[in-house]
Amino acid sequence: MAGKGQSKQPVGQSEMRIWEHPWGYREGFIVAAGIAFSGLLLQLTVGNIQPALFASPVNSIFGALFVTGLTAVHFLLPKNRTVRWLGGVYAAVPAIAVLLLLCIILGLIPQFPHNSSNEQLPPTLFTPLGWYRMTTSWPFVLLCFYILFILGLTTLKRTGQKQSWRDIGFYLNHLGLFLALGGGLLGSADLERLTMSVNEGEIAWRATNQSGEIKELSLAIQLDTFLIEEYPPRLVIIENETGRILPATRPDSYQFEEVGKTVQIAGVTMEILDYLPHAALFRDSTFLNVVPMMMEGATTAIKVRVNNAEDNQPVEGWVSNGSYLFPHSTLQVSGNRSIAMPPQEIKRYRSYVTLYTEKGTARQAIIEVNRPLPVEDWIIYQYSYDDTKGKYADSSVFELVRDPWLKVVYTGICMLMAGALFLFVAGPKKKADEKDK
Amino acid sequence: MNWDSFIYFAIASLLFWAMGAAAAYKYRNKTIPALLTVAGLLIFALFIAGLWHSLERPPLRTMGETRLWYAFFLPVAGLLTYLRWNYKWILSFTTLLAAVFIVVNITKPDIHNKALMPALQSPWFAPHVIIYMFSYAILGAATLVALYYLIREEKIGNPDRLVQMTDELVYAGTACITLGMLMGAIWAKEAWGHYWSWDPKETWAAATWLGYMVYIHYRLKKNASHKMSMIILLFAFLLLQICWYGVNYLPSAQQSIHTYS
DSSP: OGGGTOOOOOSOGGGSOTTOSSOOHHHHHHHHHHHHHHHHHHHHHHOSOOGGGGTTTHHHHHHHHHHHHHHHHHHHOTTOHHHHHHTSHHHHHHHHHHHHHHHHHHHHSOOOOTTOOGGGSOSSTHHHHTGGGGGGSHHHHHHHHHHHHHHHHHHHHHHTSOOOTHHHHHHHHHHHHHHHHHHHHHHTTTOEEEEEEEETTOEEEEEEETTSOEEEEEEEEEEEEEEEEEOOOEEEEEETTTOOBSSSSSOOOEEOOOTTOEEEETTEEEEEEEEEEEEEEEEOSSOEEEEEOOSTTOEEEEEEEEEOTTTOOEEEEEEEOOOSSSOOBOEEOSSSEEEEOOOOOEEEEEEEEEEEETTSOEEEEEEETTBOEEETTEEEEEEEEOGGGGGGOOEEEEEEEEOTTHHHHHHHHHHHHHHHHHHHHHOSOOHHHHHHO | OOGGGHHHHHHHHHHHHHHHHHHHHHOSSSHHHHHHHHHHHHHHHHHHHHHHHHHTSOSOSSHHHHHHHHHHHHHHHHHHHHHHHOOTHHHHHHHHHHHHHHHHHHHSOOOOOOOOOGGGOSTTHHHHHHHHHHHHHHHHHHHHHHHHHHHHGGGOSOHHHHHHHHHHHHHHHHHHHHHHHHHHHHHHHHHHSOSOOOOHHHHHHHHHHHHHHHHHHHTTSTTOOHHHHHHHHHHHHHHHHHHHTGGGGOGGGTTOTTOOO
């Protein structure tokens, strides 16, 4: 049975002395906690990990050494009971549990950007522990590498056993996680994220990184046109004093569909008389003049008729959400209520660009949210835009991301997805299978 | 179709589900309970489809909309478990839990809004959320079994069989949260520039995943305690609840891009 690679189960933990083989969960928790504690000591002495220190080729060398070490340990010490234990459940479960604990802390404590200086962090007990920047703290990272070690060993250990179809799922899941987690950790040192602002009609080739430093790129982006689409305007009833949309517990609204409809919002019935998608608003001391006007900065306006709540006389007027040129306009319905038009929600926005590379190529493309553009080893994302002019915005902000280790991570992710499907279809080992072993 | 009609569909569905749950005790043949449960599901599905059509976007964006899918998938998970394992009480449990979420939706109704922000206009949106809601329902069913085990511990005739059931449910549910999480990662790379940013929602999704990893690996050993396994399940489900909607209430998560409207 020893050849099967299954470690003998401990008789009863209380009957055995600690550190007496075969090790069980007790030793597992001690080792995992010990690694976390070593990380803590490192954290207290040298502070957070600086990802830049592990940039290429340091991370590649480390990765290669890690895999080599792992393989060496497996092949050179196959009978070593500690090594066999490390590749098994008694080491894995406590390691996962301790990582889970750190994850919970990570989820409960607000996290700060990794390049924050110590002065920017709250002056509490958690700061020296590294809990405000958990994912670059030593305990977290060391624990992750411990788990990677266990993952590697357990995968190698499985190759020594009699293979069955169930092992396909095992390899997909464990090797997949090894690649995804390992690639993600090591690759984070090489991840570059830059932002670049470009105005319509202009060209830019310099971008800013997260620390505010400017970097010159080997490619240039020219923003030919920036386009925003908004959803049709909505009408709401607001409380005059506070501007709150009513009813307060479940704000109601009506999205414009067509002229001539009668609608009810928050108990107020109104008739839609007219709709101007491009309007100019001119107000003097007594009168508001709304005229259709096709111009940059034109706003949207809807004319409504409603019965004033106090004297039941019909009142008509224009409601508009304004623009950077014109003020918004509301229609009073009673002493404390008015009809208003909030700013329209954004449906989509995209940039029409021309890309120039150092090699001399020029090509046109569209960059949009959820549709980033790969160029050389960068991927360009539609990050945001300058919204001071609302829907007439003419300044686009791009994010450029470079992630050399992405392919490693994606390989791992694909394997994990296949492994998950396997898990779903195959399910747990049935009791019948166990009799065959 | 809007949320105002929801109560009628909900009452009709719950009636059929309750009849199905009662029928499970009355009839040995599983056909009648199954048909009644399916009838309830069809009525509920009709509402979801109608809402989808009138909103002109998948109803997956708000908290209330995700509760809708959960209330739908729970009886699905219950029915599949009942058909596979013959435990009569599972239909009552899932009906009850679905009722809880339906009541929450009726008492805290959502804003009826067609707008879908640009970041959510992606083919990943619907599968990512739907598979998560489906997995939550399966894992919810597993948690109900765990509760049942812990409450009736001494009186259970065949504990091994019960634990085999939770194993199957957890494998299926974990497979689904894994797929959901990875879909989310691939989508994140398309939308936000990186596949994992430790956004609070992502962190708690990872925590939930690790919780179920503890269960699965602990259960591999023959000496695993059934009671401990069930407790792990309850804890993992707690993590799941935090991931689903607890994050909206956590002070650390106010900046999250995942906060539902």
